[in-house]
Amino acid sequence: MIFNETKSPLIRAMTRDGSARIFCTDNTAIVNKACAVHKPSNTAAAALGRILAVTSIFGVMLKNKKDLTTLRFDGDGPSGTIICTADYNGDVRGYIQNPKADVPRKPNGKLDVGSLIGRGNLSVIRDEGVKEPYIGISPIINGEIGDDITNYLLTSEQTPSVCGVGVRIRNDKDTGAAVCTASGGFILQLMPGADEATVLKLEKNAASFSSVSSMLEKGKTPEDIIATILDGIEYDLFDKVDTYYKCDCNREKFSLGIKSLGLTELTALLREETGNIDTICHFCGENYSFTHEEVENLLEELKDKYRKKLEERKKEETNQ
């Protein structure tokens, strides 16, 4: 399911001399969907928003249309595991183990995403659907996401890169819920044989660059961010794609999930629950409600399957 209200632009550009490429996204609308689904603390919303931005960019870097990429942060901080998955179009979904977990702000007033995530491993999984998925693992440097991704790209993929991400959160004055006012990120990568003069200019621009979230909050666009980072360098803007919060869950998958409970648990569930049985997707919050009768039918299907298996086994035994 694609959530149309989450349309978020993602732009790609390349320096004219082929020295560097850059991807930049404003994923504010996507992060607000994640906030609606997970009802996170402010710091958890910022963590999720940053990882969603990077994952969308990793998505559009994929080579084949059916590929998927997953970023998984397994830190020892209170947020627990955070998992985001994107496809070739940059459409993305995210999950956080403990969305309510929070930590105090840093002395400078910023949300302390690094302490919320803690230390551990970052895994990047690239699933091309046919072979075994490719998995790259690197340590979480500081849990602030930008530095972790920069380190991953350099050490695991041997690509010198700079990753910048930022999320601004305020609280709704009535409900207190986390609301995202600006979120986005960029990944700048040097290409093999990059021109030294261009690299020097990029380093100078990167050093004076303020932050993605402050620019977006002032109404700037991903194009403006790219123009600032590539200031003084000739470049071409390539495709601008719209990315969305997207989940591949459906009723069929959830009915299979119910069946996977097995005979004993399913029988117990039907005894306890007299009304509808609700299942909720951890990634998009969609509720799939099954009537008592529907679940009874699933149980019957399961019983049939077992009966057939038993008969087959008996046949085999008598043939022996």
Ligand SMILES: [Zn+2]
């Ligand atoms: Zn879902």
